Structure formats: structure tokens, C-alpha cells
Amino acid sequence: MPPGNARPDLPTVLATGLLLGPVLAGLAGTLLPAFGYLPVLGFDTLNLDAFRQLVATPGLSRSAALSFGTGLATSLLSLAIVLLFTAGWSGTKTFRRLSRFLSPLLSVPHAAAAIGLAFLIAPSGFLVRLLSPWATGWSRPPDILILQDPYGLSLTFALVAKEVPFLFLMTLAALNRPHVQEYAKAARSLGYGRVAGFLTAVLPQIYPLIRLPMLAVIAYATSVVDVAEILGPTTPPPLAPRLVQWMNDPDLAKRLMASAGTLLQLAVSAAALLVYLVLEKAVSAVTTASSTRGWRFRRDRALRGAGLVLMALVAAAMVLSMGLLGLWSVAKSWWFPAALPQRWDAARAGDAIGMGGPALLATVLLAIAAAFAATALTLWLLETRNTHQKNRSRRLNALFFMPLLIPQIGFLFGLNMLFLVMGLNGSFFAVLLAHLVFVFPYAYLALSDPWYRLDPRYTKAASSLGASQARIFWQVRFPLLLRPVLVTFAVAAAVSVGQYLPTLLIGAGRIVTVTTESVALASGGNRQVAAVYAVLQLMIPLAGFSLAALIPSLVYRNRTAMGVSRT
Amino acid sequence: MKDPGKTTQRAPCARSLVLDKVTVRLNGLPLLHIDCAVSPGTILTIMGESGSGKSSLLDFVAGFLKPDFQATGRVLLNGRDLTELPAQERRIGLMFQSALLFPHLSVLQNLLFAIPAGIKGSELRRSMAEKALEDVGLAGFGARDPATLSGGQQTRVALMRTLLAEPEALLLDEPFSSLDRNRRAEVRALVFRLASENNLPVLLVTHDREDAEAAGGDIYDLDAGSALNTAAG
Numbered sequence: 001m002p003p004g005n006a007r008p009d010l011p012t013v014l015a016t017g018l019l020l021g022p023v024l025a026g027l028a029g030t031l032l033p034a035f036g037y038l039p040v041l042g043f044d045t046l047n048l049d050a051f052r053q054l055v056a057t058p059g060l061s062r063s064a065a066l067s068f069g070t071g072l073a074t075s076l077l078s079l080a081i082v083l084l085f086t087a088g089w090s091g092t093k094t095f096r097r098l099s100r101f102l103s104p105l106l107s108v109p110h111a112a113a114a115i116g117l118a119f120l121i122a123p124s125g126f127l128v129r130l131l132s133p134w135a136t137g138w139s140r141p142p143d144i145l146i147l148q149d150p151y152g153l154s155l156t157f158a159l160v161a162k163e164v165p166f167l168f169l170m171t172l173a174a175l176n177r178p179h180v181q182e183y184a185k186a187a188r189s190l191g192y193g194r195v196a197g198f199l200t201a202v203l204p205q206i207y208p209l210i211r212l213p214m215l216a217v218i219a220y221a222t223s224v225v226d227v228a229e230i231l232g233p234t235t236p237p238p239l240a241p242r243l244v245q246w247m248n249d250p251d252l253a254k255r256l257m258a259s260a261g262t263l264l265q266l267a268v269s270a271a272a273l274l275v276y277l278v279l280e281k282a283v284s285a286v287t288t289a290s291s292t293r294g295w296r297f298r299r300d301r302a303l304r305g306a307g308l309v310l311m312a313l314v315a316a317a318m319v320l321s322m323g324l325l326g327l328w329s330v331a332k333s334w335w336f337p338a339a340l341p342q343r344w345d346a347a348r349a350g351d352a353i354g355m356g357g358p359a360l361l362a363t364v365l366l367a368i369a370a371a372f373a374a375t376a377l378t379l380w381l382l383e384t385r386n387t388h389q390k391n392r393s394r395r396l397n398a399l400f401f402m403p404l405l406i407p408q409i410g411f412l413f414g415l416n417m418l419f420l421v422m423g424l425n426g427s428f429f430a431v432l433l434a435h436l437v438f439v440f441p442y443a444y445l446a447l448s449d450p451w452y453r454l455d456p457r458y459t460k461a462a463s464s465l466g467a468s469q470a471r472i473f474w475q476v477r478f479p480l481l482l483r484p485v486l487v488t489f490a491v492a493a494a495v496s497v498g499q500y501l502p503t504l505l506i507g508a509g510r511i512v513t514v515t516t517e518s519v520a521l522a523s524g525g526n527r528q529v530a531a532v533y534a535v536l537q538l539m540i541p542l543a544g545f546s547l548a549a550l551i552p553s554l555v556y557r558n559r560t561a562m563g564v565s566r567t
Numbered sequence: 568m569k570d571p572g573k574t575t576q577r578a579p580c581a582r583s584l585v586l587d588k589v590t591v592r593l594n595g596l597p598l599l600h601i602d603c604a605v606s607p608g609t610i611l612t613i614m615g616e617s618g619s620g621k622s623s624l625l626d627f628v629a630g631f632l633k634p635d636f637q638a639t640g641r642v643l644l645n646g647r648d649l650t651e652l653p654a655q656e657r658r659i660g661l662m663f664q665s666a667l668l669f670p671h672l673s674v675l676q677n678l679l680f681a682i683p684a685g686i687k688g689s690e691l692r693r694s695m696a697e698k699a700l701e702d703v704g705l706a707g708f709g710a711r712d713p714a715t716l717s718g719g720q721q722t723r724v725a726l727m728r729t730l731l732a733e734p735e736a737l738l739l740d741e742p743f744s745s746l747d748r749n750r751r752a753e754v755r756a757l758v759f760r761l762a763s764e765n766n767l768p769v770l771l772v773t774h775d776r777e778d779a780e781a782a783g784g785d786i787y788d789l790d791a792g793s794a795l796n797t798a799a800g
Contacts, residue, residue, distance in 0.1 A: 460661060463653070463655040465681045475680065560715060562671055
């Protein structure tokens with residue numbers, strides 16, 4: 001047997017390059033212009049002008065504070081809801097039912113979710129319509145600032161609704177680990193309440209698996225662009241959307257300022273992460289202290305109730321929003337305060353799809369190409385590590401999380417500059433590469449678990465029958481893992497569809513997807529067309545996941561043991 | 568406490584499975600030591616509770632030793648040194664606690680998977696697989712989904728799948744432990760009969776004394792500190 005960790009194999013090297021390369025190059029490409037060095041545009045002296053300009057920008061500290069505040073609040077709230085609900089209800093029927101509802105919500109792109117939630121909570125939105133005019137007395141939309149409120153409350157709300165399903169699924173996956181449920185039983189049989197038992201006995205076991213996703217949520221929420229453009233405050237906006245404005249400003253000097261601002265963005269996100277790490281320590285100290293004192297918190301009905309209500313609210317808000325997207329996309333007229341459209345017109349949706357044809361095509365092509373590349377590379381990586389008898393390593397996991405732990409904007413600016421210099425800017429290939437940086441990690445996260453969980457004895461049985469490595473892969477492992485492989489493909493495609501900033505920056509207006517279109521339309525106020533594009537955003541992941549469920553069922557319709565329970 | 572190497576007769580001819588001074592260690596600590604030879608058509612039974620290292624011994628012989636384990640010594644089969652060979656080139660047939668029929672293939676496809684690629688012609692391959700099913704009383708089961716077979720039937724298919732790959736030795740890793748009592752003796756007798764008909768050296772790992780006695784060969788007891796009992800016959 002060759003010893004385990006001697007030399008890195010080719011797919012590991014490739015994966016490292018694909019993940020680290022753009023990030024490092026992008027960071028460098030952000031750093032240099034921030035200090036005045038951008039030779040392509042004629043700036044070739046190192047100076048601090050960009051920073052001076054940045055500091056002089058009105059409302060800068062408020063923008064930074066908004067990013068920090070909404071980002072941290074979103075992340076903490078989301079985690080609290082997920083943990084409270086899981087603590088109070090895991091193992092119950094309610095838990096199982098709600099989790100079935102929440103899982104598909106993960107694949108809803110952020111932009112589509114934001115547009116749908118705007119339809120729900122706007123002053124002229126569905127909730128107000130339901131109560132008007134009989135309860136509120138309003139016959140026209142009230143003049144209150146709900147969307148784009150100055151404190152970023154609607155932004156926070158939308159991000160929570162979107163991040164809760166993500167963190168919840170990560171928690172569900174962690175709960176699947178062997179014996180975890182037994183710790184909960186042990187704690188409860190010692191007289192601990194459900195919530196306290198979970199927090200003191202189970203959470204410490206599974207938290208390491210939730211931690212990286214949580215940090216990724218913080219990095220994302222403090223630097224989000226698409227949701228902030230639809231729901232975030234505008235006077236001033238949070239930092240990240242402002243940076244994008246400067247980046248696209250005709251005044252080229254603004255680009256240097258945008259780069260300097262990106263460093264501020266990195267600092268803001270880092271500060272939020274740091275605060276979280278401190279909070280993490282504090283909370284762990286408190287739970288340890290409480291459990292070593294034997295506080296059992298047996299009466300936790302109120303807490304459990306709160307967890308359930310919050311979780312149900314999130315699920316209901318998301319489901320309603322998706323429904324509203326559908327309604328708006330086929331509504332002809334829908335005057336306030338009617339709860340449902342007065343007139344329907346599916347033909348207009350058809351027209352909008354026709355107009356958006358090129359965008360739809362680009363979205364689908366990008367999604368398929370990115371998903372194929374990411375899934376194939378993941379398979380290659382896992383298969384190679386398997387034959388070299390390498391176990392899953394923490395280092396590899398951390399590598400895959402890295403692009404998710406750095407604010408996208410932090411290296412996309414630089415990457416954009418780099419592509420500009422290379423003349424790749426606006427090409428399909430460049431956008432695909434930028435997508436892959438974010439798609440590949442999710443593909444790996446989706447596939448590595450089922451891969452390592454596959455009974456290794458199938459491989460042993462096959463090789464003791466004399467089958468070669470290639471034959472074992474194609475005839476045993478791959479077909480056995482067909483379902484998770486297809487799910488991975490669908491996840492990867494969904495992630496690609498959801499990409500806003502990479503498409504916007506690297507696509508340079510030449511590559512346009514339904515996602516960039518829907519955000520532009522939504523901030524332009526065209527509800528019906530924005531809804532059509534948002535629905536298109538939903539359809540692609542939906543089609544992917546349906547196929548991923550359908551194909552294995554068809555292929556293995558006569559194979560009982562290949563049913564859903566295996567994956 | 569006796570050294571098994573001294574009591575086991577080393578087969579004089581090259582046609583046998585030889586474990587030549589094999590020591591398996593876990594993170595440097597010795598787990599077991601064995602030095603013996605299994606001649607064609609005979610069964611050496613290794614007994615031990617879980618954790619005694621018997622599955623890592625099988626892993627070593629079959630070529631699957633995990634990185635945490637280290638082994639010294641050699642494995643020889645019919646004069647070939649297998650120690651450095653990858654599993655698929657060892658020609659050692661392996662049967663597990665569960666039948667491990669590939670769930671995505673039909674019963675017949677499972678058997679076809681095992682027939683060496685050198686045997687050409689789909690008609691011939693097919694008839695070999697069908698003949699194998701007949702031999703174990705499962706004629707006509709080829710198109711079935713393996714998951715619809717009973718435990719005993721699955722084990723019989725797994726046995727034929729192993730034999731169709733034309734192994735030169737058999738390793739049995741508690742292959743009867745998942746069967747109920749009634750089936751157990753029947754399937755066990757079948758496995759032993761076919762192994763001896765094919766003149767294969769067999770290494771059987773079990774914690775069930777009944778299995779060990781039914782095997783009728785030497786018994787190497789890991790729990791009893793390497794004592795070796797010779798059963799009748």
C-alpha cells in the first residue's frame with residue numbers, strides 16, 4: 001500500500017488552483033489599485049489618494065455601520081432561530097414536516113427571494129392588502145417606508161429568511177452523524193429540558209460542522225449586493241452596493257476609490273467575524289457553566305414555542321413570497337387593495353420570456369457548464385483521494401470554504417481588473433470561471449458526504465472480483481451514487497443561477513443572466529417583468545432538482561435498494 | 568501458548584495460501600501474529616471477538632489494509648507474492664457478513680460483473696452466469712432485483728459471484744452470521760463444498776464456534792492467545 005499523504009495528486013492541485021488562484025489574484029488586483037496603481041487606466045504611482053477620497057465620501061461611516069449591523073444581526077438571528085427550533089423540536093413530527101418544507105427553499109436564489117419578499121411586505125404588498133381596507137382603513141398604500149428603510153430592517157428580514165434554510169440544512173446534515181441523537185436522549189433522561197439538553201449535550205458535538213457555514217453567512221451578509229439593491233436603504237446604501245456603483249462609474253478615478261473601499265469592506269466583514277468569534281467563546285462558557293451547575297431548564301415550553309413560531313414564520317414568508325412571484329408574473333392589473341389580481345395575462349409573461357431569451361439562454365448555459373465542471377472535478381478529486389487512501393481532511397474542507405469566507409466583492413473587483421488586462425472581460429469563459437469559484441465549493445460540500453458514506457465494502461467486493469479502479473468507478477461507485485451526483489449537479493446549477501455580483505462585474509454587461517436582469521428590473525420598479533425574471537430564476541433550479549429526483553427513480557425503478565432512503 | 572507456525576504443517580508444494588510471519592500492528596502496537604499455510608481444499612478458521620484484529624488480517628491478505636494499520640510479513644498464493652499487489656490483481660475471493668450484491672444491478676448482471684473479461688462472447692458469459700445460478704438452486708432468478716431475494720439466496724448469489732471471478736483462494740468474513748439458524752447450516756455446507764470442489768484454500772474468520780467446527784480444518788483462536796486447535800479431519 002502506498003503511504004497516505006506523500007504527494008498531492010493532480011485533482012487536488014487543480015482544485016487548489018481553481019479556488020486559491022482567482023481569490024489571491026483578485027485580492028492582489030484589489031490591493032494595488034487601492035494604493036493608486038492601475039496602469040491600464042494610466043494610474044501608475046503609489047499613493048493614498050484613493051483612501052483620502054474614500055474618507056471624504058459623505059455617509060461612508062453610516063454605510064459601513066449598516067453593512068456591519070445588518071450582516072451581524074442577520075447571521076445571529078438566523079443561527080438563533082435554527083438552533084432554537086432544532087433544540088426544541090428535533091426528533092418530533094413537526095420537525096420532520098417543517099424540514100421537508102425548508103429544504104427546497106435553499107435553492108431559491110437570493111435575488112428572487114428578495115423580490116418575492118418585497119411583494120409580501122411592501123406598503124402595497126400582500127400583507128397590507130390582506131388587512132386593507134377592512135382593518136386598516138387604507139384604500140391606497142400607506143406612505144410608510146417599509147422597503148429600503150433607513151435601518152436596513154427589511155434587508156435583515158429578507159436575509160434571515162434566506163439564510164435560515166441554509167443554516168438549517170447544515171444543522172440537519174450535522175445531526176445525521178452517528179450517535180448524535182443518543183446524546184440528546186442521554187441528556188433528557190438525566191432530567192434536562194429539550195432545549196437545554198440540546199444546547200449542552202448535542203450542540204458541542206455538531207457545532208464544528210456548523211461553524212464554517214455560519215462564518216460564510218457572516219461574510220456574505222455583511223457584503224451582500226443584490227438583496228441590498230432591492231431591499232436595502234438608499235440614503236446611504238450599505239457599503240457593498242455603493243462600491244459596485246463606484247466601480248461602474250464613468251469617472252475612472254472612482255474605480256481606485258472602489259478598490260480602497262473594498263479594503264474597508266474586508267475590514268468590516270473581518271470585524272463582524274471577530275465579534276462573532278468572541279461571542280462564540282462567551283456562549284460556550286455560559287452553557288458549560290450552566291450545565292456543570294446542573295441547571296436543567298425543565299420548563300422550556302415558551303422557548304420551544306418561540307423557536308417553532310419563528311421557524312414557521314420564515315417558512316411561511318418564503319413560501320408566500322414564491323407564490324406572489326408566480327401571481328405577479330401572470331397578473332395584468334392588480335390594484336391596491338385587492339388581495340388577488342383583477343385581470344390575468346399569461347401572454348405578457350410569454351412576451352417577457354421572449355425578450356429575455358438571450359438572458360435565459362446564457363443563464364442555462366452557464367449553469368450547465370459550471371455544474372458539469374464542478375461535479376466532474378469533485379468526482380475526480382474524491383475518486384483520486386479514495387484510490388490513494390486519503391481520508392477527508394480538514395485542510396481540504398477549509399480550502400473549499402475559503403472563497404465563501406471572503407466577501408465576494410473583495411476579490412471580484414481585482415479579478416475583474418485582471419480579466420480586463422487579459423482581454424477576457426465580458427467573455428463567457430471568464431464569467432464561467434468566476435461562477436466556478438463559488439459553485440465548486442458547494443458541489444464538493446454536497447457530494448463529499450454521500451461519497452464517504454458509501455459502504456466501502458462494495459469497492460472491496462468489486463476489486464476482489466478483479467475489477468480495475470476505472471471499472472469500479474464507472475460500474476459500481478458512480479451508479480451507486482447516481483442520485484447524490486445528480487443532486488450535486490442540481491445544487492451546483494442552482495448556485496450558478498443565483499450568482500449576481502460575479503455575473504454583473506465579470507460579464508461587463510455583455511453576459512447578462514435572468515438574475516442580473518431581475519435585480520435591475522426590480523430596482524427599476526417594474527414589478528410584473530421583475531416577477532417573470534424571478535420566476536425564471538426559480539424554474540432552473542426547480543427543473544434541476546426534479547430531474548435529479550426523476551432520473552434515478554426511472555433508471556432504478558426495479559431496484560428496491562436504490563430508493564430514496566439510501567442517500 | 569504455542570507458536571502456530573510450529574504446529575501447522577507448511578504445505579510442501581507451492582499450491583497454497585501462505586501467511587509468512589505476518590504481524591499486524593495498529594499505530595505501532597502489535598495486534599496479532601500469524602504464520603501458517605492453508606493447502607488447497609482445506610479451511611483455516613480464525614476465531615476472535617471484535618477488536619481482535621481479525622478483520623484487519625483479512626484486509627491485509629485481500630489488499631485493503633487501512634492506513635492506521637501496519638503489517639509485516641508476506642502473503643503468498645500459489646507461489647506468487649501478493650504482499651505488494653493491488654487488491655484487484657490478487658485473485659482472492661472475498662465474502663462479507665452481508666452479501667453485498669450491487670443494488671443497482673440485477674442478479675445476473677452481478678454475476679456477469681465477476682466473469683473475467685478474457686472470457687468473450689455475451690452468449691457464453693450469460694450461460695455461465697445462468698449455470699452458476701442453477702448450481703445453487705436459483706435457476707431463473709437472473710432478472711430479479713437482488714433486494715427481493717432472501718438473505719440465504721443473496722449469500723448463494725454472492726458465493727457464485729465470487730467463484731465466477733476464478734479466485735485462487737477464498738476469504739470468508741463471517742459470511743453466515745447474518746443468516747437465521749435454519750438457513751445457516753445449509754448455506755455453510757454449500758460454501759464449503761464448492762470451495763473444496765474448486766480446490767481452493769479457504770481462510771474463514773468467525774466468532775461462532777459452530778462455524779469453526781463445521782469447517783473441519785485447523786482453528787486459530789486469537790482470543791486464546793494464539794493457541795491452535797486441530798479439529799478432527
